[in-house]
Amino acid sequence: MKEGRSIKLKPLAVFVLSLLITLWLSIFRINDDDRVWFTLNIPEESTKVITVDIAEFNPIKYYVQPCAVSIYGRIKNPTGQRNLTADFTGAEAFLSQGSKKSKWTLLAPGDFLIKDRRGNMPINIEMSIPSQGIRQHSIAKAILNIRCKGEIISRIYFHIINSKY
Numbered sequence: 001m002k003e004g005r006s007i008k009l010k011p012l013a014v015f016v017l018s019l020l021i022t023l024w025l026s027i028f029r030i031n032d033d034d035r036v037w038f039t040l041n042i043p044e045e046s047t048k049v050i051t052v053d054i055a056e057f058n059p060i061k062y063y064v065q066p067c068a069v070s071i072y073g074r075i076k077n078p079t080g081q082r083n084l085t086a087d088f089t090g091a092e093a094f095l096s097q098g099s100k101k102s103k104w105t106l107l108a109p110g111d112f113l114i115k116d117r118r119g120n121m122p123i124n125i126e127m128s129i130p131s132q133g134i135r136q137h138s139i140a141k142a143i144l145n146i147r148c149k150g151e152i153i154s155r156i157y158f159h160i161i162n163s164k165y
Contacts, residue, residue: 038073040154042081042146048156054139055163066134069160071125073144075113081148084113086123090142091160093127113146129160137165 036052054066077084087109088095095107097114107113113121125144133139139160146154 036069036071038071038156040073040075040146040156042075042077042084042154043079046154048154049159050156051159051161053161053163054134055161067129067131069125069127069129071127071158073123073125073156075121075123075146077115077119077121081153082112083149084121084153085110085147086113087145087147088125088127088142089145090158091127091129091140093125093142096124096126097122098124127158127160134162135165137161137163 036050038048038050040048050071052069052071054062054069057066075084086095086107097105097107105114107123113123115121123144127140127142129140139162140158141160142158144156144158145152146156
């Protein structure tokens with residue numbers, strides 16, 4: 001009798017344990033604290049400063065992959081300026097465009113930014129920062145330039161820091 005009851009309780013115990021593990025992992029929200037988001041309104045914002053503190057990344061990201069910084073942005077262009085390009089200086093990085101539901105297209109120098117269906121231009125930056133600088137307060141500085149016909153119309157300054165030092 002006891003043996004039959006324990007066999008029925010095993011699937012229930014496995015289910016409850018998996019539910020508890022799922023709830024525990026949802027507290028850490030692995031993808032929320034390892035990315036940086038920004039919005040740039042053209043032409044109102046010609047300069048913007050964004051500070052990225054790697055100490056605020058979730059613990060898994062901070063200890064496993066602190067040298068990779070993901071920055072996701074949206075450029076709003078209500079005036080409809082055309083032929084906008086972007087370039088990134090100051091740190092090793094690659095730029096791409098896309099959304100959560102589409103394929104990300106790598107942006108080569110001189111490629112025009114493409115609008116999404118809402119009229120915004122998404123831009124994704126995957127930046128690599130030097131590992132020897134991780135244990136310093138000021139790690140790196142980089143600039144995203146938005147150009148129209150070769151002329152800089154907006155700049156975003158990124159300051160990568162580690163507030164633990």
